[in-house]
Amino acid sequence: xxxxxxxxxxxxxxxxxxxxxxxxxxxxxxxxxxxxxxxxxxxxxxxxxxxxxxxxxxxxxxxxxxxxxxxxxxxxxxxxxxxxxxxxxxxxxxxxxxxxxxxxxxxxxxxxxxxxxxxxxxxxxxxxxxxxxxxxxxxxxxxxxxxxxxxxxxxxxxxxxxxxxxxxxxxxxxxxxxxxxxxxxxxxxxxxxxxxxxxxxxxxxxxxxxxxxxxxxxxxxxxxxxxxxxxxxxxxxxxxx
Numbered sequence: 758x759x760x761x762x763x764x765x766x767x768x769x770x771x772x773x774x775x776x777x778x779x780x781x782x783x784x785x786x787x788x789x790x791x792x793x794x795x796x797x798x799x800x801x802x803x804x805x806x807x808x809x810x811x812x813x814x815x816x817x818x819x820x821x822x823x824x825x826x827x828x829x830x831x832x833x834x835x836x837x838x839x840x841x842x843x844x845x846x847x848x849x850x851x852x853x854x855x856x857x858x859x860x861x862x863x864x865x866x867x868x869x870x871x872x873x874x875x876x877x878x879x880x881x882x883x884x885x886x887x888x889x890x891x892x893x894x895x896x897x898x899x900x901x902x903x904x905x906x907x908x909x910x911x912x913x914x915x916x917x918x919x920x921x922x923x924x925x926x927x928x929x930x931x932x933x934x935x936x937x938x939x940x941x942x943x944x945x946x947x948x949x950x951x952x953x954x955x956x957x958x959x960x961x962x963x964x965x966x967x968x969x970x971x972x973x974x975x976x977x978x979x980x981x982x983x984x985x986x987x988x989x990x991x992x993x994x995x996x997x998x
Contacts (some may be wrong), residue, residue, distance in 0.1 A: 763825040765786050765963065768809060770865050771894045772799060773920035777952035779804075782960055788824065797866060801920075811846035812839055826963060827908075830865035831898070840894050848901050861966040861983070862910035863926035863959055864902055868948075868979055870895035870914060888932035899975075909966045920952035931993060935995020946987035948979040 765773060768790045774787070776799055789806045791797065796806035807820060811831060831843065856901050869892040919928050927949065958978050965972050980987065 762786070762823055763996060764805075764823045765826040765828055766790055766807075766821075766824045767828040768831060769811075770828075772797060772831065773922040773925045774830070774865070774918060774952050774955060776922050777920050778956040780961060783957050785863065785968050799924075802895065809850075811850060812842040814846055814849035814855045816850055817991075818857060821854060821859060823855075824857070824859055826861040826863075826967065827854060827859055827877060828863045828865065828959060828963065829898075829902075831906050832894075840897075843894070844897055845903060847898060851896075851902065851905055852910075855905060860907075860909060861903075861963065862902065862908040863963050864899065864912045864967070865909065865955075866899055866912040866914045866975070867895045868916050868977065870912075903974075909969070909972070911962050911966065911972050913955075913962060913979045914975055914979070915950060915955055916957060916979040917947065917949040918952050919949060922952075925952075945990045945991050947993070947994065948987045950980055954978065954981060980991065 764786055766788045767778075769792075779787070779801065784801055784804045787804070789796065789800055789804055790809040791806070792808070794808050796804065800806055808815075809820070829847075831847065902910055903909075904914070917927055919925065919931075921928075955978060958976070962972060962976070969994055
């Protein structure tokens with residue numbers, strides 16, 4: 758008889774975070790999915806990859822073969838103005854996943870989904886006035902997922918990430934700026950976390966869902982636990998140096 762090996766379908770999100778996760782934990786239990794027809798060049802040669810376009814609404818049952826869990830990290834395509842298409846596609850995809858027996862879902866969300874701009878614009882999420890496209894998309898994605906009580910699900914709300922990938926934009930930005938300016942002139946406070954920390958959080962959340970341990974509806978993980986408050990931009994530069 759064929760061996761049943763339950764898999765997790767990882768959909769979209771930051772390729773740098775996915776690479777870090779694979780570097781730490783491997784990919785034997787993962788199926789990678791993205792908009793490209795072929796696996797991206799960074800994916801391990803033996804990794805299983807499936808093309809998945811969430812701007813469509815029809816999904817074949819074969820996509821869910823042996824899939825019991827989902828990691829969803831899709832981001833808004835602000836330059837393509839496809840938010841509504843993605844949200845409709847996400848709902849259609851989850852409808853199909855529910856019919857195919859998927860049980861667990863980790864959503865890599867963002868602090869942008871929850872009143873991120875309150876201090877700057879004096880707006881509250883309860884007023885539904887958050888106007889930035891990314892904020893709207895992240896919040897609506899969470900709202901859609903929350904309607905599916907058939908999944909054991911959790912939202913992991915993150916901010917900026919440093920990853921060990923050579924293409925990580927945040928790491929490259931710090932590498933460049935660390936060479937050109939004094940750190941004391943950059944007092945702006947920022948919240949950042951590492952891809953290592955976020956990957957570990959994803960792994961632990963998924964394992965706890967699968968083991969039916971109690972998990973909250975959402976978690977914030979915008980900085981390492983040892984950082985009690987946001988750090989000045991210049992402090993990050995000093996540490997990079």
